[in-house]
Amino acid sequence: MASVVDRVTGLPVPAAAEAPARDAAAVANSRSIALPAVGERELRLDLFRGLALWLIFIDHLPPSLLTWLTIRNYGFSDATEIFIFISGYTAAFVYGRALLESGFIVATARILRRAWQIYVAHVFLFTIFLAEISYVATSFENPLYSEEMGIMDFLKQPDVTIVQALLLRFRPVNMDVLPLYIVLMLSLPLILVLMRWRADVTLALSVLLYAVTWEYDLSFSAYPNGVWMFNPLAWQLLFVFGAWCALGGAQRMSRILSSNITLWVCIVYLIAAFFVTLTWYVPQLGHVLPRWIEQWMYPIDKTDLDVLRFAHFLALAAITVRFLPRHWPGLKSPWLKPMILCGQHSLEIFCLGVFLAFAGHFILAEGAGGAALHALISICGIVIMSCVAWLISWYKHSADKSAKKGARGNADLAGGG
Amino acid sequence: MRSGLILGLALLACVAVAPVARAEEAETCQVPASLLSTESSLPKVADAVRSGRPLEILVVGSRSSTIPGSQDAAYPARLQAALKDKLPGATVNVSVEIVPKQTAEEAAGGFVKLLEAKRPTLVVWQTGTVDAMRSTDPDDFRAAVGNGVTALQNAGADVVLMNLQYSPRTETMISGSPYLDNIRAVAQEHDIPLFDRFSIMRQWSEQGDFDLYSAVHGTDLAKRVHDCIGRALSGFIFDAAHLGPAQQN
Structure with a gap:
């Protein structure tokens, strides 16, 4: 089994042989969490995280025909929800195991190392961003946009701006996901310890924090003003829910998930959401929607993870889990391989995607746009992401082979690194 | 049918503008009918025009409602010219209230006083750019726009909301x-017309009417874009107030 997974995913399954004994003991005396058997890499998770990365990349480019393929045009939630949920799931899976096997200190150290990697990646992307806009600020002038060019004013005081960026308070457009991820990772040790104690209580606490955040309008402040685009106090709900599912919650929910009532509720909700989304693009339809629904529903807040968005994600996830079984043969088809590979190295590929989106903007600006060029850039970006993911896989695989199954952690499962 | 009307109006506007401006300044800048149609109406504008009262329009906005040093070529002035062409015999006055770097909340705070002084039939409120640049909390922004619209309506004016410019470089x-x-949501909630400047300019960029990516030092491009916005806006107001040819006489 392990060897099959090994070959398919190109990733090591460390300590698979000696694990079961310790595992059994650990699971037996660990109260409320259950980990799936070692080595069963959930290809569905990789697949959908890869998909989320592709969609995030497309959403970061200026709108084009391809943008119409992204899910945010068909409902409330978008790729960010998928990304954060799966990140919570895989992080809990990997570091939850580390917690049971090696204890709190070691697990925390590994989590902090991971958070540090994400931080460095964020700073690297910020540097690229700074280079890009410094170029635009010095070379672009157009009286039509004299107002918009005021956004460059922060370049006049780089001392403050750069320090604020290092503090994660100054964040350019499209660079909001990694700071959120960093904060969530930093809270992961606490989440895991609580989960080990009582998983359901932890989830309830998370819901409580979410509710308090909404009630009292809590947020993380940003520089020079405003708040974090993704409020970690609200988005933690999705992350913790992912962790809860990974640590046995999904199994406990399986009866609900397989019920027909759930299925129909989900379908009806998705259709209703689709219709509401349609009214955004066809304003003439807006008048069909009763006023009281509009007043109750809007705004559908992304910053604080609106409950409608969360429900939309749940509905999508429930339907996906139902109709895409874990052992669906298609998961091994070469056509889905690029997407799965991207999902397996999510941090690297996410950063690459943000960089490629910057580069794409730049090429479009210099090349004077055009729909064909635009489509070409989107497709090239996805091809580049897939190739790099393959390269990373290949490298890790061969590096691990020569290391002869050393005691390396399987942090890969949490997104590669 | 509606697109035919707009096309006709646009052509009419071209013909009317041509003697004054140079011929090549009359851009094609077509806008698809879907971007210029609205289900919401402007009853007070319609009343004023039908009863022969002067049509007082106030444009409230930030710096993207003007061209540095060429106020007369900015879209409010072009709107006035285009409306005068469309409504021969009617008195049309477009005045502007432009405060750079003013957020929606700050603008909305001054509406009561502003409207006491001016008493416009219609207010075109261009907003969002400053808030986007300062990344105001979107909820606060939405509340501010909602309050502003309510204040304008309570003061007895029709309201048209105008959103951000399409600015690919930034x-x-x-x-x-x-x-x-959020601007769209407020427009829907208050049942007022939204002039979707963003989508319209993006459309022009995609059609190749204007190269909005280019770095230019002169104001020529800005003038041509504003001329097109003024004309599109006049058609939009004309349509929202149901001032079709039948009602004109």
């Missing part, structure tokens, strides 16, 4: 979408 720096969405 797209990686200014996140416009939450503000675009």
